[in-house]
Amino acid sequence: MHSRRHPIRNAILVIVGFVALAGEVGAADLVAPSVQKTLEASFSAKGQATLARLAQDKTQGLCTHYATSPIPAKVVTEITAMGFATIKYPADGEYLGDWQRGEQIAQSGLGKQSSDDVEKPAGGNCYACHELTKAEIAHGNLGPSLYHYGKLHGDNDVVKKYTWGKIYNAEAFTACSSMPRFGHKGILTAAQMKDLMSLLFDPRSPVNQ
Amino acid sequence: MVYFSKRCAMAILLAWGAVAPLSAAEAVADPLSQYREMLGGDNPADLWVSRGEALWTEPRGPRKATLVQCDLGLGAGVVKGAYARLPRYFSETGAVEDLESRLVSCMVQFQGFKREEILASRFGDGERHSSDLEALVAYVVTASKGERMAVPQNTSQEKRAYSMGKAIFFYRAGTHDFSCATCHSADNKRIRLQALPNLTTPTGAQAAYTTWPAYRVSQGEFRTMEWRLNDCFRQQRLPDLKYGSPAAIALTEYLARNANGAVLAAPAIKR
Numbered sequence: 445m446h447s448r449r450h451p452i453r454n455a456i457l458v459i460v461g462f463v464a465l466a467g468e469v470g471a472a473d474l475v476a477p478s479v480q481k482t483l484e485a486s487f488s489a490k491g492q493a494t495l496a497r498l499a500q501d502k503t504q505g506l507c508t509h510y511a512t513s514p515i516p517a518k519v520v521t522e523i524t525a526m527g528f529a530t531i532k533y534p535a536d537g538e539y540l541g542d543w544q545r546g547e548q549i550a551q552s553g554l555g556k557q558s559s560d561d562v563e564k565p566a567g568g569n570c571y572a573c574h575e576l577t578k579a580e581i582a583h584g585n586l587g588p589s590l591y592h593y594g595k596l597h598g599d600n601d602v603v604k605k606y607t608w609g610k611i612y613n614a615e616a617f618t619a620c621s622s623m624p625r626f627g628h629k630g631i632l633t634a635a636q637m638k639d640l641m642s643l644l645f646d647p648r649s650p651v652n653q
Numbered sequence: 654m655v656y657f658s659k660r661c662a663m664a665i666l667l668a669w670g671a672v673a674p675l676s677a678a679e680a681v682a683d684p685l686s687q688y689r690e691m692l693g694g695d696n697p698a699d700l701w702v703s704r705g706e707a708l709w710t711e712p713r714g715p716r717k718a719t720l721v722q723c724d725l726g727l728g729a730g731v732v733k734g735a736y737a738r739l740p741r742y743f744s745e746t747g748a749v750e751d752l753e754s755r756l757v758s759c760m761v762q763f764q765g766f767k768r769e770e771i772l773a774s775r776f777g778d779g780e781r782h783s784s785d786l787e788a789l790v791a792y793v794v795t796a797s798k799g800e801r802m803a804v805p806q807n808t809s810q811e812k813r814a815y816s817m818g819k820a821i822f823f824y825r826a827g828t829h830d831f832s833c834a835t836c837h838s839a840d841n842k843r844i845r846l847q848a849l850p851n852l853t854t855p856t857g858a859q860a861a862y863t864t865w866p867a868y869r870v871s872q873g874e875f876r877t878m879e880w881r882l883n884d885c886f887r888q889q890r891l892p893d894l895k896y897g898s899p900a901a902i903a904l905t906e907y908l909a910r911n912a913n914g915a916v917l918a919a920p921a922i923k924r
Contacts, residue, residue: 475820475824476820478817479817479820479821479824482817482821482899482900482903483821483824483900485895485898485899485900486894486895486898486899486900486901487886487891487892487893487894487895487898487900488892488893488895489892489893490892490893493827493887493890493891493892493893494892495892497826497827497828497890497891497892498826498891498892499826500824500825500826503830504825504826504830507825507830508823508824508825508832511823511825511832511834512823556827556828556829556890557887557888557890558887558890558891558892558893559887571845572844572845573844581846582845582846583845584842584843584844584845584846584847585841585842585843586835586836586842586843586844622831622835624828624829624830624831625830629828629829629830630828631828631829
């Protein structure tokens with residue numbers, strides 16, 4: 445896709461929004477109780493997918509509520525601020541890992557499904573939605589192309605910090621994004637996220653060839 | 654014969670990886686159309702259809718009764734055209750039912766089967782083609798092939814099922830925050846190389862709904878709409894969708910009604 449987002453501008457907007465944040469919209473009253481009840485009656489727990497997965501957190505509730513209408517600016521601010529507050533940056537200040545492991549994580553679609561083995565690490569399945577390299581033609585297009593990501597964004601800490609935050613909780617920068625909140629929801633570990641960061645930023649990574 | 658076809662199809666699907674990188678869309682369409690060509694108009698689903706016809710007409714179950722008294726919405730025993738007009742409200746059960754839950758109701762009512770027994774093999778598991786339900790669905794669906802979708806909405810129950818289905822379609826939950834809309838509410842989108850129909854538009858809903866149920870080449874099985882929905886819920890990281898549950902029926906009502914006007918082409922042959 446053509447339009448790349450402006451990470452730095454986005455980050456500033458989020459911080460400004462944080463301060464301006466006024467009252468919150470309750471999540472519980474957003475979805476009709478009849479919908480919750482119907483869902484609870486219609487599923488049975490299977491493997492790691494328990495019935496608890498049917499309950500919504502506040503962000504999911506708000507995004508469902510505004511799924512077919514424009515999200516009011518105030519709610520956008522609320523969602524991004526909530527997302528931003530969850531981001532945990534690497535404790536050792538190091539953003540990078542191993543791009544080859546990152547490539548494997550980006551390829552793997554395993555994880556969190558009722559049919560998946562809980563003992564095995566989850567993947568990020570980035571290729572399901574993003575183009576990342578020219579070698580992998582079997583990529584989806586729900587998200588923008590990340591080919592040449594590091595090359596285009598440059599090697600600096602602001603961009604790395606933004607990208608880490610984006611992978612950790614995509615909602616911090618785009619309210620109601622289709623991208624999962626990999627760090628916040630415990631899909632990927634910090635070590636896996638570092639490997640993915642290298643896939644995006646390492647000059648030797650096929651993403652930047 | 655199906656086994657042989659499946660092996661051929663698998664070979665073609667495996668060769669997929671070796672296909673020269675044309676465009677992604679061509680790479681998707683190619684192996685399946687080769688397979689269809691190889692079958693020369695035959696559909697492996699026919700095996701399920703004839704088994705389903707036998708299951709419909711043979712006396713079975715504790716009551717040793719047939720299903721020919723089963724009302725699929727157009728009157729007792731009328732099979733032709735029934736699937737194109739489902740789901741619908743049945744006053745006798747006081748509920749909106751899709752074909753699959755209706756078949757279970759009839760098997761319980763006329764043949765005396767236990768619900769749990771029937772549901773124990775709701776989906777077949779590979780080469781054994783063990784599900785009677787899938788066979789019955791194949792038979793009933795085929796009797797509507799070529800008919801125009803005309804799902805009624807005359808009762809408040811049907812209207813409620815439609816809006817419930819729509820609400821569930823947009824309901825975001827689970828570890829990955831997905832709803833059906835995440836993958837199915839924009840045109841020309843793909844997950845990997847799999848084309849994602851936009852189920853919120855008449856064109857997208859029609860193309861998808863009228864080609865299900867289907868023979869799934871990659872599994873060598875005939876698969877129903879409830880199987881399709883359950884597998885998308887699995888991808889959504891949600892628990893197991895109960896067969897014939899209110900959510901399954903409501904979603905089917907939403908998709909079927911959005912497909913009204915289109916000609917039913919199921920059972921189709923899918924990846």
